[in-house]
Amino acid sequence: MAAPSSVGIVTTPPPALVLRAVVKDFDEVRAVDGLDLEVPAGICMGLLGPNGAGKSTTMRMLTGQAIPTAGTIEVLGYEVPRRSKQARARMGVVPQRENLDDDLTVRQNIELWATLLRVPRHERDEAVDRALAAAQLTDRQGSRAVTLSGGMKRRLLIARALVHDPQLVLLDEPTVGLDPQVRGDIWTLIDRLRSEGVTILMSTHYIEEAERLCDDVAVVSHGQVIARGTPSALVAEHAGVEALEVYGPPARLVEVEELVAAQGFSTRRTGPSVSVLRAEALPGSLLDRLGDGVRRPANLEDVFVLLTGERLED
Amino acid sequence: MAVITASTPDRVRTLERSAFAGVLTREATLFKRFWRSSAFGSVVEPTINLLAFGFGFGALVSTVAGLPYIQFIGTGMVALSVLFSSVFSGMYDTYVKRLYQRTYDGILATPVDVHELFLAEASWIAVRSGVFGCAPLIIAMAFGLPPSWGMLAVPFIGALTGFGFALMGMWFSALVPSIDSFTYVQSALVTPLLLISGIYFPITGFPQWVQTLAEINPLYHCVNLVRDAVFGWQWSAVGDVAVLAVFGALMAVLAVRSLRTKLID
Numbered sequence: 100m101a102a103p104s105s106v107g108i109v110t111t112p113p114p115a116l117v118l119r120a121v122v123k124d125f126d127e128v129r130a131v132d133g134l135d136l137e138v139p140a141g142i143c144m145g146l147l148g149p150n151g152a153g154k155s156t157t158m159r160m161l162t163g164q165a166i167p168t169a170g171t172i173e174v175l176g177y178e179v180p181r182r183s184k185q186a187r188a189r190m191g192v193v194p195q196r197e198n199l200d201d202d203l204t205v206r207q208n209i210e211l212w213a214t215l216l217r218v219p220r221h222e223r224d225e226a227v228d229r230a231l232a233a234a235q236l237t238d239r240q241g242s243r244a245v246t247l248s249g250g251m252k253r254r255l256l257i258a259r260a261l262v263h264d265p266q267l268v269l270l271d272e273p274t275v276g277l278d279p280q281v282r283g284d285i286w287t288l289i290d291r292l293r294s295e296g297v298t299i300l301m302s303t304h305y306i307e308e309a310e311r312l313c314d315d316v317a318v319v320s321h322g323q324v325i326a327r328g329t330p331s332a333l334v335a336e337h338a339g340v341e342a343l344e345v346y347g348p349p350a351r352l353v354e355v356e357e358l359v360a361a362q363g364f365s366t367r368r369t370g371p372s373v374s375v376l377r378a379e380a381l382p383g384s385l386l387d388r389l390g391d392g393v394r395r396p397a398n399l400e401d402v403f404v405l406l407t408g409e410r411l412e413d
Numbered sequence: 414m415a416v417i418t419a420s421t422p423d424r425v426r427t428l429e430r431s432a433f434a435g436v437l438t439r440e441a442t443l444f445k446r447f448w449r450s451s452a453f454g455s456v457v458e459p460t461i462n463l464l465a466f467g468f469g470f471g472a473l474v475s476t477v478a479g480l481p482y483i484q485f486i487g488t489g490m491v492a493l494s495v496l497f498s499s500v501f502s503g504m505y506d507t508y509v510k511r512l513y514q515r516t517y518d519g520i521l522a523t524p525v526d527v528h529e530l531f532l533a534e535a536s537w538i539a540v541r542s543g544v545f546g547c548a549p550l551i552i553a554m555a556f557g558l559p560p561s562w563g564m565l566a567v568p569f570i571g572a573l574t575g576f577g578f579a580l581m582g583m584w585f586s587a588l589v590p591s592i593d594s595f596t597y598v599q600s601a602l603v604t605p606l607l608l609i610s611g612i613y614f615p616i617t618g619f620p621q622w623v624q625t626l627a628e629i630n631p632l633y634h635c636v637n638l639v640r641d642a643v644f645g646w647q648w649s650a651v652g653d654v655a656v657l658a659v660f661g662a663l664m665a666v667l668a669v670r671s672l673r674t675k676l677i678d
Contacts, residue, residue: 125678156678162522165678184524192522198515200439202446211442215435215523 503582
């Protein structure tokens with residue numbers, strides 16, 4: 100699926116995306132606040148952050164649909180927004196909000212995008228067939244889009260964005276609002292894209308999604324990248340190896356938080372429990388006073404909460 | 414869009430044919446599905462008007478401006494048909510596609526710029542208006558309007574007029590706070606435009622200031638051109654074409670500019 104790019108003899112391809120000190124203001128609100136990000140070609144990059152962190156605005160700036168207030172953006176070597184049209188011709192964009200042509204068939208929806216994305220006429224049928232197959236929608240190609248389930252609609256949105264063999268694919272919250280098993284289907288699709296060498300930039304606020312799919316994660320908070328690395332490196336660096344989840348009534352949980360804080364360790368609320376982070380390093384004396392708990396591997400959510408004090412998923 | 418220096422292999426023109434083709438293909442695909450309902454509204458309304466006024470009012474007056482009334486109203490209805498198939502498409506469809514269906518967000522993420530998107534959509538509506546505009550003429554012919562070579566110009570007059578009104582509708586779609594506001598546009602603008610256009614009766618009966626207003630009503634110039642085309646050209650047609658061309662250009666600037674501020678953050 101990945102198009103042999105025209106870089107020729109160049110061995111290290113230029114980065115797919117470069118954002119430098121990007122700022123975006125909406126009236127009084129600063130949505131993006133000096134964001135720096137460089138994404139090498141061929142990786143799946145995750146933008147991890149809660150709703151309102153500036154992920155979608157950043158995505159829109161990459162297609163020229165939002166104009167940065169300050170800073171510079173390069174997409175596939177093209178300066179954006181000045182040359183965003185050339186960049187758009189080489190990337191596929193999967194929006195968070197479904198915007199299919201409901202009354203047209205699955206196939207017609209992809210065909211339209213093949214025209215908009217300038218697939219040469221004689222290659223169009225084949226390109227549409229390939230996109231249908233990639234999204235496993237070949238059997239449904241004659242169905243009207245309005246009749247599709249939520250998961251199939253999302254697959255169609257992805258198929259539509261792949262019809263011209265893009266070098267870069269932007270996925271804005273690709274599985275938001277989907278059932279867990281449907282989410283798995285989308286992950287399989289994204290993972291296949293990644294293995295084909297397409298550069299992917301994906302925004303998400305689902306930890307599991309970022310951990311499974313992303314080669315590299317940028318943690319975004321209040322319009323800035325506050326940490327960057329592979330999911331495992333981020334976890335190891337910021338949250339250690341293990342967390343200890345201690346359960347109890349609310350009063351007990353407050354007591355646990357105070358005990359742990361006194362010893363210089365961090366905690367965070369995880370539903371009915373308190374997670375004590377870096378549990379592998381807790382002194383025995385403290386462990387005794389905490390009593391029974393459940394040990395679990397540290398995860399990206401722990402990292403996120405540690406770094407920002409905010410929760411990711413509502 | 415800046416024009417890239419010629420040495421760059423992938424220079425971008427201000428108006429690219431591929432961008433137009435993409436948007437027009439979408440319109441054509443949707444039209445193939447919805448042409449019946451779309452044609453119905455644009456053809457039936459003027460037809461009913463034509464028959465009702467032609468026979469109802471035509472029974473009271475035999476000639477208007479030297480023409481049998483059915484021929485006068487039949488040629489006038491061309492403009493009504495053009496107006497209805499352009500301004501309402503421009504308003505409602507653009508509003509729905511922008512805010513409810515989010516179609517434009519999708520298209521603008523492909524290599525299509527805002528001005529290309531709306532000029533292409535307006536061109537499509539213009540062609541459609543030109544075609545639908547011929548319906549009243551054909552019906553009037555069935556009731557005795559003599560055919561003439563000039564009639565072949567009518568679709569072009571309709572398209573030129575429809576282009577401007579489509580863009581006017583698009584411009585309004587970017588200005589209104591909600592879709593309900595189109596009612597105001599219809600009552601306060603569309604209806605007066607119709608009444609001082611010379612569609613139903615000559616504007617010569619109005620006081621001078623209303624006649625002056627009619628001179629800046631593009632629909633009035635469309636009506637003049639259609640009657641010229643059917644009954645014989647006059648030099649004033651050059652002025653009519655010029656007004657419609659200026660109207661189209663002005664609306665293009667206003668529509669594209671205001672829609673750009675709505676679609677590009």
